[in-house]
Amino acid sequence: MIWMSWRQFRAQALTGAAAVTVLAVYLVFLGVRIRHGYHDTLELCHRQGADCASATTEFQSRYESQLYFMDAIVLLTPALIGLFWGAPLVTREFEAGTHRLVWNQSVTRGRWLATKLLVAAAASSALTGAASLLLTWAASPFDLVSGNRFSTLLFGTRNIVPIAYAIFALVLGAVTGLLIRRAVPAMALTLLAFVIIQVLVPNVVRPHLMTPVSAAQPMTAQLIRNLSFLGQHPTISGLRIPGAWVTSSSELLASSGKPVDQAKYDACIGAGFDTVADCLAGLDLHVDITYQPVGRYWSFQWLESALFVGLAALLAAFGLRRIRGRLP
Amino acid sequence: MPPDDFLPILRAESLTKRYGKRTALTDCDLDIPRGRLVGLVGPNGAGKSTLLQLCCGLIAPTSGTLNVLGARPAANAAHLAKVGFVAQDTPVYSSLSVADHLRMGAQLNPGWDTALANRRIAQVGLSLRQKAGRLSGGQRAQLALTVAAAKRPDLLIFDEPAAALDPLARSGFLQNLIEFVAELGASAVLSSHLLGDIERVCDYLIVLCGSRVRLAGDVRQLLATHYRVVAPPAELDRLPGETEVIWTDRPGSVVRAATPPPAQWTARPVELEELVLSYLNRAEAGR
Numbered sequence: 310m311i312w313m314s315w316r317q318f319r320a321q322a323l324t325g326a327a328a329v330t331v332l333a334v335y336l337v338f339l340g341v342r343i344r345h346g347y348h349d350t351l352e353l354c355h356r357q358g359a360d361c362a363s364a365t366t367e368f369q370s371r372y373e374s375q376l377y378f379m380d381a382i383v384l385l386t387p388a389l390i391g392l393f394w395g396a397p398l399v400t401r402e403f404e405a406g407t408h409r410l411v412w413n414q415s416v417t418r419g420r421w422l423a424t425k426l427l428v429a430a431a432a433s434s435a436l437t438g439a440a441s442l443l444l445t446w447a448a449s450p451f452d453l454v455s456g457n458r459f460s461t462l463l464f465g466t467r468n469i470v471p472i473a474y475a476i477f478a479l480v481l482g483a484v485t486g487l488l489i490r491r492a493v494p495a496m497a498l499t500l501l502a503f504v505i506i507q508v509l510v511p512n513v514v515r516p517h518l519m520t521p522v523s524a525a526q527p528m529t530a531q532l533i534r535n536l537s538f539l540g541q542h543p544t545i546s547g548l549r550i551p552g553a554w555v556t557s558s559s560e561l562l563a564s565s566g567k568p569v570d571q572a573k574y575d576a577c578i579g580a581g582f583d584t585v586a587d588c589l590a591g592l593d594l595h596v597d598i599t600y601q602p603v604g605r606y607w608s609f610q611w612l613e614s615a616l617f618v619g620l621a622a623l624l625a626a627f628g629l630r631r632i633r634g635r636l637p
Numbered sequence: 638m639p640p641d642d643f644l645p646i647l648r649a650e651s652l653t654k655r656y657g658k659r660t661a662l663t664d665c666d667l668d669i670p671r672g673r674l675v676g677l678v679g680p681n682g683a684g685k686s687t688l689l690q691l692c693c694g695l696i697a698p699t700s701g702t703l704n705v706l707g708a709r710p711a712a713n714a715a716h717l718a719k720v721g722f723v724a725q726d727t728p729v730y731s732s733l734s735v736a737d738h739l740r741m742g743a744q745l746n747p748g749w750d751t752a753l754a755n756r757r758i759a760q761v762g763l764s765l766r767q768k769a770g771r772l773s774g775g776q777r778a779q780l781a782l783t784v785a786a787a788k789r790p791d792l793l794i795f796d797e798p799a800a801a802l803d804p805l806a807r808s809g810f811l812q813n814l815i816e817f818v819a820e821l822g823a824s825a826v827l828s829s830h831l832l833g834d835i836e837r838v839c840d841y842l843i844v845l846c847g848s849r850v851r852l853a854g855d856v857r858q859l860l861a862t863h864y865r866v867v868a869p870p871a872e873l874d875r876l877p878g879e880t881e882v883i884w885t886d887r888p889g890s891v892v893r894a895a896t897p898p899p900a901q902w903t904a905r906p907v908e909l910e911e912l913v914l915s916y917l918n919r920a921e922a923g924r
Binding site for chain 2: 310312313316317320405406407409410411412413414415416417418420
């Protein structure tokens with residue numbers, strides 16, 4: 310059965326392997342260039358002991374768009390696997406009628422489906438893993454400088470989670486195909502479900518995979534400059550603290566623990582764009598935050614991988630039960 | 638437990654299959670002995686495919702029971718090995734070659750007979766390297782037949798295998814089918830809406846019409862107990878107890894009788910075709 314599954318899957322797998330090979334060559338090339346770039350700008354600057362803000366910006370802007378593009382490809386790979394490997398896995402048999410041929414060989418339907426899933430899942434893991442790990446390597450100097458490995462884009466395109474996404478997408482596509490029995494609707498539904506899950510998990514589930522740590526964070530001028538939003542009222546968003554993934558933050562609080570006096574806040578806001586940060590920092594403000602320490606990064610990678618592989622296993626069990634029990 | 642040889646190849650009790658509101662098979666009772674070549678005839682939509690797909694476990698019955706070779710169809714891998722099935726339109730993997738199909742058979746069936754498969758493929762003139770998608774309808778049917786037979790099943794099931802073939806290909810296919818069944822010592826069930834095919838191949842007959850079994854039995858026995866008689870309608874009503882009128886049309890009536898009809902009637906044996914037609918006509922009229 311393994312031979313048969315592989316024989317049917319071979320053309321698709323080789324196409325995928327060819328695509329990943331092209332990607333890999335480019336990633337190696339990009340990785341080497343990023344390392345040279347790092348060497349030429351930041352490392353040089355650090356050695357001279359100067360202020361490296363402009364060197365950092367230059368380094369980041371030089372590779373930003375290329376890495377975004379690579380991130381997008383690795384982010385898309387699991388979805389493509391679900392669409393073009395998962396959904397057609399059994400619907401192709403239904404549409405060609407060949408399930409009536411293969412289901413009458415001396416192999417039960419359960420074993421047939423399980424083997425097909427395992428072979429395709431192995432290929433999916435190998436290809437996605439190659440792409441993701443190469444990107445992780447290529448981008449590592451850049452990611453180190455950015456220091457936000459917990460951002461939705463970076464977390465979901467680095468290290469091992471993309472492999473788990475790919476396995477999940479594959480099984481999702483296959484089981485959807487098993488229920489719907491036609492390829493195109495199964496592809497559409499797979500894509501829809503996968504996108505919804507990929508939006509929900511980073512925003513709703515991931516922050517709660519481990520209990521966050523609570524702390525009071527003093528608001529320095531540096532932190533205030535990096536905020537993405539300062540409101541009419543003393544609310545903030547986009548707080549970025551090195552070494553932590555901030556999952557929630559309160560409004561600006563005075564040292565008493567009460568919200569900052571609105572009049573003082575307005576005065577600072579009205580003082581002019583350049584001085585806002587220093588003015589606010591002078592008020593001795595802080596915010597109550599909950600955050601995930603950056604040291605938990607690998608715990609999160611493993612937890613989220615386990616979550617997706619677990620979901621895939623549940624889906625596969627459902628599919629096997631379905632194909633064994635209620636005959637279509 | 639009786640030895641395998643005495644088990645019926647197929648036993649159905651009030652077997653019923655519904656698709657939503659449409660009933661494809663109603664209260665079907667069958668008991669078919671081993672070693673037969675069973676012909677399943679009936680018009681399109683009579684439920685032939687449904688019955689055969691139930692027999693090989695592709696679909697599950699809505700109610701009733703069905704035993705094939707003493708077990709539920711497709712009960713496990715060992716049972717799957719005992720039943721070969723050639724589906725309607727003889728599906729094959731169009732992107733795989735003939736050799737790939739044989740390798741699939743060898744990989745997926747523990748009882749695969751490589752010699753038999755290779756010999757048959759050579760006999761029907763198929764090239765091993767040819768892609769199945771490029772075969773003609775007749776060649777494809779031969780390939781599907783070989784894959785089903787080379788696993789050496791005890792029962793071969795064919796669902797309208799020759800329907801799409803031209804007369805020459807059909808004749809070759811049926812000849813091959815008979816040879817296979819003889820070589821394997823297997824039983825076979827073959828559905829067709831072409832009576833000629835059934836007449837040529839089968840020694841046991843099931844007539845299916847309007848989702849019900851109308852007639853089932855050994856062909857020779859059926860022919861021996863049916864007559865075409867020409868008699869005045871009034872006399873037909875006063876038939877001896879064991880005689881039943883199946884259908885009346887212009888040249889007379891087809892009757893079922895345990896003993897030959899009275900000598901004063903013009904009676905002659907029926908042919909298989911008019912026998913089947915009389916049951917089909919009765920079924921149609923009774924709707």
